[in-house]
Amino acid sequence: xxxxxxxxxxxxxxxxxxxxxxxxxxxxxxxxxxxxxxxxxxxxxxxxxxxxxxxxxxxxxxxxxxxxxxxxxxxxxxxxxxxxxxxxxxxxxxxxxxxxxxxxxxxxxxxxxxxxxxxxxxxxxxxxxxxxxxxxxxxxxxxxxxxxxxxxxxxxxxxxxxxxxxxxxxxxxxxxxxxxxxxxxxxxxxxxxxxxxxxxxxxxxxxxxxxxxxxxxxxxxxxxxxxxxxxxxxxxxxxxxxxxxxx
Numbered sequence: 001x002x003x004x005x006x007x008x009x010x011x012x013x014x015x016x017x018x019x020x021x022x023x024x025x026x027x028x029x030x031x032x033x034x035x036x037x038x039x040x041x042x043x044x045x046x047x048x049x050x051x052x053x054x055x056x057x058x059x060x061x062x063x064x065x066x067x068x069x070x071x072x073x074x075x076x077x078x079x080x081x082x083x084x085x086x087x088x089x090x091x092x093x094x095x096x097x098x099x100x101x102x103x104x105x106x107x108x109x110x111x112x113x114x115x116x117x118x119x120x121x122x123x124x125x126x127x128x129x130x131x132x133x134x135x136x137x138x139x140x141x142x143x144x145x146x147x148x149x150x151x152x153x154x155x156x157x158x159x160x161x162x163x164x165x166x167x168x169x170x171x172x173x174x175x176x177x178x179x180x181x182x183x184x185x186x187x188x189x190x191x192x193x194x195x196x197x198x199x200x201x202x203x204x205x206x207x208x209x210x211x212x213x214x215x216x217x218x219x220x221x222x223x224x225x226x227x228x229x230x231x232x233x234x235x236x237x238x239x240x241x242x243x244x245x246x247x
Contacts, residue, residue, distance in 0.1 A: 048074065049088055056092045061102035068096050068108035072115055079119040086120060090128045097135050103144060110136065110150040114157060122161025129166050133158055133173055140180045145189040152184070152192065156199035159206065167206075174206040 052074075055067035071092060074082055082089055093116065096109030113132060117125075125132070136158065139151035155177075162170040181203065184196040 064105045072112040075115040094131050107147050149192045152195040152199045156202040159202035171206040174203045
């Protein structure tokens with residue numbers, strides 16, 4: 001068994017004659033196997049973090065990208081241990097989220113953050129919550145479909161983890177994002193549009209009542225039937241009403 005692990009942890013040489021894409025896929029496969037074997041062997045997590053932290057700040061964008069993928073593997077394979085080093089983990093991911101050059105690094109950081117926040121249930125994020133929210137919101141209108149999709153998924157997740165501490169801050173962010181939320185309900189990418197709808201439902205509780213809401217309250221008293229009918233609307237429709245001052 002140990003001999004098998006040693007063989008798998010070292011990718012075999014790939015003939016140069018093979019197409020570049022195939023060579024990349026083979027290396028990627030053995031890279032994943034190697035990471036899983038490391039975790040099963042319970043290699044000290046500090047050592048793994050040291051390697052990933054170094055690569056996450058490497059001048060080479062491809063190495064930074066691979067580091068983010070490695071962090072994603074850690075989040076999936078060893079969530080209990082990752083919680084112990086949560087601050088270090090989050091610092092690396094936020095650093096990747098603000099990568100000044102590579103959209104691939106940013107995208108991978110968002111995907112890994114989604115995994116990470118799910119594992120820790122958004123507990124004790126501290127000021128990282130602000131950093132993550134601001135950048136994620138900025139990426140909702142990115143030209144890349146994959147980046148937009150991941151941004152909407154992460155933004156919807158943040159809505160569930162804002163809590164009392166960040167409720168006011170996140171409420172302001174949601175209200176500044178209404179145009180993007182409404183626009184991408186009909187995104188050209190069906191996957192993005194679906195993610196946007198889910199995020200809208202998560203964000204509706206953070207909508208600020210408008211001054212015009214007083215009229216609605218008086219109307220509700222005179223016409224309770226109308227109030228009941230409105231309560232059956234989908235959240236995205238109500239959001240449209242709010243944005244256009246229909247309610």
